[in-house]
Amino acid sequence: MSFLNYLVSGLSLGSIYAIIALGYTMVYGIAKMLNFAHGDVIMVGSYVCFFAMMRFELPPVIGVLLAVLVCTILGIIIEKLAYKPLRSAPSLAVLITAIGVSYFLQNSALLLWTSNPKVFNSIVGKGSVNIGALSISYVTLLTVGICVVIMIVLTTFINTTKMGKAMRAVSEDKGAAQLMGIDVNKTISMTFAIGSGLAAIAGVLLCSAYPTLMPTTGSMPGIKAFTAAVFGGIGSIPGAFLGGILLGVIENFAKAYISTEFSDAIVFGVLIIVLLVKPAGLLGKQVNEKV
Amino acid sequence: MSPKEYIKREPLMPQPATNFIPERDIHKSPVIECRNLGIDFGGLSAVSNFNIAMGPTEISGLIGPNGAGKTTIFNLLTKVYQPTHGTILLNGVDTHNMTPAQVSQAGIGRTFQNIRLFKDMSVIDNVLVGLHYQIDYGLGTSIFRLPRFFSEEKKAREKALELLSIFDMADMADTKSGSLPYGAQRRLEIVRALATDPCLLLLDEPAAGMNPMETEELMENIVRIRDMFQIAILLIEHDMKLVMGICEVIGVLNFGQLIAKGTPDEIQSNPAVIEAYLGKQKEE
Numbered sequence: 193m194s195f196l197n198y199l200v201s202g203l204s205l206g207s208i209y210a211i212i213a214l215g216y217t218m219v220y221g222i223a224k225m226l227n228f229a230h231g232d233v234i235m236v237g238s239y240v241c242f243f244a245m246m247r248f249e250l251p252p253v254i255g256v257l258l259a260v261l262v263c264t265i266l267g268i269i270i271e272k273l274a275y276k277p278l279r280s281a282p283s284l285a286v287l288i289t290a291i292g293v294s295y296f297l298q299n300s301a302l303l304l305w306t307s308n309p310k311v312f313n314s315i316v317g318k319g320s321v322n323i324g325a326l327s328i329s330y331v332t333l334l335t336v337g338i339c340v341v342i343m344i345v346l347t348t349f350i351n352t353t354k355m356g357k358a359m360r361a362v363s364e365d366k367g368a369a370q371l372m373g374i375d376v377n378k379t380i381s382m383t384f385a386i387g388s389g390l391a392a393i394a395g396v397l398l399c400s401a402y403p404t405l406m407p408t409t410g411s412m413p414g415i416k417a418f419t420a421a422v423f424g425g426i427g428s429i430p431g432a433f434l435g436g437i438l439l440g441v442i443e444n445f446a447k448a449y450i451s452t453e454f455s456d457a458i459v460f461g462v463l464i465i466v467l468l469v470k471p472a473g474l475l476g477k478q479v480n481e482k483v
Numbered sequence: 484m485s486p487k488e489y490i491k492r493e494p495l496m497p498q499p500a501t502n503f504i505p506e507r508d509i510h511k512s513p514v515i516e517c518r519n520l521g522i523d524f525g526g527l528s529a530v531s532n533f534n535i536a537m538g539p540t541e542i543s544g545l546i547g548p549n550g551a552g553k554t555t556i557f558n559l560l561t562k563v564y565q566p567t568h569g570t571i572l573l574n575g576v577d578t579h580n581m582t583p584a585q586v587s588q589a590g591i592g593r594t595f596q597n598i599r600l601f602k603d604m605s606v607i608d609n610v611l612v613g614l615h616y617q618i619d620y621g622l623g624t625s626i627f628r629l630p631r632f633f634s635e636e637k638k639a640r641e642k643a644l645e646l647l648s649i650f651d652m653a654d655m656a657d658t659k660s661g662s663l664p665y666g667a668q669r670r671l672e673i674v675r676a677l678a679t680d681p682c683l684l685l686l687d688e689p690a691a692g693m694n695p696m697e698t699e700e701l702m703e704n705i706v707r708i709r710d711m712f713q714i715a716i717l718l719i720e721h722d723m724k725l726v727m728g729i730c731e732v733i734g735v736l737n738f739g740q741l742i743a744k745g746t747p748d749e750i751q752s753n754p755a756v757i758e759a760y761l762g763k764q765k766e767e
Contacts, residue, residue, distance in 0.1 A: 352636070353625040354611065354618045361601050361612040368599040371561055373587035373616040373679050382622070 196326050198448045199441065204332040204401060206440020207339035211394040212417030213424070213432035214346065215387030221363040221427040222383045225283065228290040229270060230391060231414015232297035237263045237392030238399045238409060239305055242312055252315035259392040267388025268381055276377065294411070301407035309406045312399035331400045338397065342390060343433050350429065359383060363427070416443075419463050425476020434474060507540065512575055514539045514683050514715045515560070515591075521568035521739075522559055529555050530739040531568065537732075539682065542709055542716045544726040546750075547736035548759060553719045554596055556736070557685050561593055562586045574682065588616050592681030594672040596688045596719075602661030606652065606671060609660050610643040613678025617642075646674050649711070650704065666697050673704075677712065684708070686718040690725050698722055702729050727751070735759065 212234060219227045237259040244255035274293050278286045320329040350356035361369040362379045370376050398413055399405050416439060424435025439459060446458040466474065513536040521531035530552040537543055545553050558564045560571060562583045571578045578586055592613075601609050611618075618639045624632045647653045650670045655663065660671055669689060676684055689705070690698045702725050709716055720726050726733060727747040735743040735750060737759040743750060750756055 349625070353632070354615055354620070354636075354639070355622060355625065357604070357608055357612050358615055360604055360608075364601045364603060365599055367563065367583075368595065368601070369612065370583040371563070371587055371593055372613050372675065373584050374612065375582075375584045 194448075198444050200326065200328055200332060202441035202444030203437060204335045204440070205444060206420075206437035207335045208394050208398050208401070208413065208436075209417045209420045209440050210339055210433045210436025211342055211390050211397070212413060213421040213436045214342070214429065215391050215394075216418050216421040217424075217426055217429060217432040218359075218383050218387050220421070221429075222359055223275065223380050225275065225286045226290060226418070227275075227384075227387070228287070228414070228418075229274075229293035229297055230387065231410040231412075231417070232294050232301075233263050233266060233270075233388050233391040233410070234395035234398065234414060235301060235405075235407060235410030236266060236297060237395035238312065238405050239301065239310075240392070241315070241396045242310055242399070242405055245313065245315070246310075256315065256393065256396050259396055260389045263392035263395075264385045264389040267384040267391075270388075271381055271384040276380075298407050298411070305407065307407060309404045312403040312405045314400040314403065315396060316400065331397070335397045335401065338393065339433075342393070343429075346386075346429065355379070355382060416459070419460065422473055423463050423466055425473030428473070428475045428477070431473055431475035438474075507538070511539050513537055513572075514541075514574060515717075516572040516575075517560075517569065518572070519569035520556075520559060520566055520571060522555065522564055523567050528739055530559065530736075533569070533739075533741055535734060535741075535744075537683070537715045537717065539715055540709060540713055541732065542705065542730055543718070544730035544733045545717065545719045545736060546721070546723075546726055546733060551736040552739040553736055554687060555739070557593060557687055557719065560586075560683075560685060561591055587679050587681075590680070590682040591685065592676035592679040592683070593685035594669075594676050594687055594689060596691065598668050598672055600660045600668055600671060600675070602659070604660060605657050606647065606660050606663065607640070607643050607656040609671060609675050610646055610678045611639055613675040614639050614642060617680060643678065646678055649677075649708070650674060665692060669693070669701075670704075673708070677708065682714050684714055684716045686716060686720075688719055688721065690720055690722045695724075698725055701725070705729055 212230065215230050215233075216227065219225065219230070240262045241252075241255040241259040244250045244258045245252060250258070270293055274289050275286060278289060314331050316330040316334050318329075320327045321333065350359060358369065358374045358379050359382070361372065361374060362376055366376055369379075394413075395410065399409070417436065420435035420439040421432045422435070423439060424431030424433070442462055443455050443459045446455040450458060470476075516536040517533050520533040522529050533556060535543075545556065547553055555564065559566050562578065562581055562585075573586070573589055573591065576589065578589065581589065601612060604612070618635050620629075620631050620635045623629075644653050644656060647656060650673070652667065652670060652674065655667065660668065663671065669692075673684075673686065673689065686705070690701055693701060705716060705718070706729055708714070718726075718730070730747060733745065733747055733750045734741050735753070735756045742755045742759060743753045745753065
């Protein structure tokens with residue numbers, strides 16, 4: 193029965209990775225850049241929710257909505273100020289900028305909120321549902337549920353709305369999309385907004401499950417989620433979902449059955465093997481370079 | 484700035500005869516007018532002193548040897564490149580500082596020399612991307628699925644199918660566009676360009692890679708589109724049968740300069756054109 197318990201907590205962790213990975217993969221698909229500041233947007237979202245709930249004693253729902261709002265705006269501002277001026281710069285410049293933004297956010301958080309860890313109270317009660325020997329906490333249920341809802345809503349959005357179609361068009365061929373009357377800047381901006389909004393949700397869920405909140409809280413999950421995105425095939429939305437879930441489950445099983453210390457090494461080892469066999473990731477598309 | 488904020492100029496005067504506007508368009512203001520248009524890449528002048536004016540229902544051709552600057556002119560008109568010299572007036576409105584998206588919204592639709600469809604998207608989605616600017620609902624409407632979302636999407640879908648049926652492609656609507664046969668991909672590119680509701684359609688080598696029968700059909704279709712939508716069409720083409728067959732006016736480009744302009748008959752007997760294509764005749 194403990195196997196099922198590990199699987200369930202793996203699914204929960206994986207769902208958080210998946211939500212974060214969606215942000216990475218969407219931004220990569222459309223702006224062709226790796227937004228390494230994404231992990232720190234998660235941290236900002238968690239702090240916003242924390243202060244809303246603890247300091248101002250607002251109900252959790254309002255706290256989450258506030259976090260989503262702040263992160264959405266933050267995402268748009270980051271894109272406008274840091275990445276947009278580099279639209280035609282080499283990708284290395286953009287990458288370095290993204291790392292810079294990441295440090296900027298972390299250090300701003302350090303100044304504003306100090307390095308003292310804050311104890312984050314779960315947005316749902318501490319209870320759990322018991323089915324036989326299997327016990328599933330409310331946070332786990334909520335996390336997996338929200339992840340599935342986000343996946344469905346996002347897929348529907350991308351496939352059926354005109355903005356979604358514009359996003360797919362821009363991700364395939366920016367130049368052609370522009371010549372069809374699509375405002376590429378607006379589309380990229382919207383992608384950042386959606387990705388950052390999702391990051392806020394992921395942050396709140398992450399801190400509900402692992403209640404320590406520090407300025408560096410976002411960086412490790414950020415890197416793991418980036419790994420998940422690459423694992424599933426960066427640029428692909430179902431890929432991010434699959435990669436995230438798989439990574440969470442593998443990490444949890446590694447912790448449970450092999451070694452807690454080595455769990456991260458095992459996770460990244462799996463990534464290396466997958467990339468050796470399938471360089472484009474599990475659901476990624478093989479890009480044939482024209483010679 | 485939206486294209487609508489640009490200052491509308493007075494309609495231009497009837498064009499002088501040297502501009503070769505078809506008779507039916509003479510007293511209308513031109514849909515596009517280029518004055519001394521040019522672009523330099525570094526020290527190299529790719530296009531210079533390019534002057535044309537096209538009537539609102541005119542079919543014109545642009546021919547010239549490889550590397551003469553034909554596609555560059557399309558890229559200038561659609562603002563993929565910002566011109567370094569001269570002015571482009573689209574329906575009398577200066578397109579200076581407009582982005583490619585704004586030019587598209589203002590009325591220039593185009594296809595590409597090497598097909599640039601959104602290959603992973605279905606045929607109808609490609610057309611719907613072309614219709615993007617005309618579908619009228621906001622982000623909130625689409626998230627909360629308000630009735631307006633459904634009515635607008637339905638309207639757009641009907642419009643897309645209607646456009647596809649011009650080329651008998653409505654039954655392929657849900658096929659992935661990348662898996663269409665070559666000729667159908669070329670046709671879909673034209674449909675997608677038409678979806679942007681252009682007043683000027685630019686076709687970049689529409690007959691490239693087509694067999695004589697397909698080319699014949701394409702010629703009929705181009706004329707049909709002009710008659711149906713009452714738009715101007717400017718095309719680049721190497722297939723002389725197509726160019727001489729449907730173009731009312733032809734411009735010949737060589738080394739970025741317009742070396743001749745006239746009706747097909749005039750162009751065929753123009754010594755400068757023959758020289759550009761075949762080289763100078765040796766003196767006896």
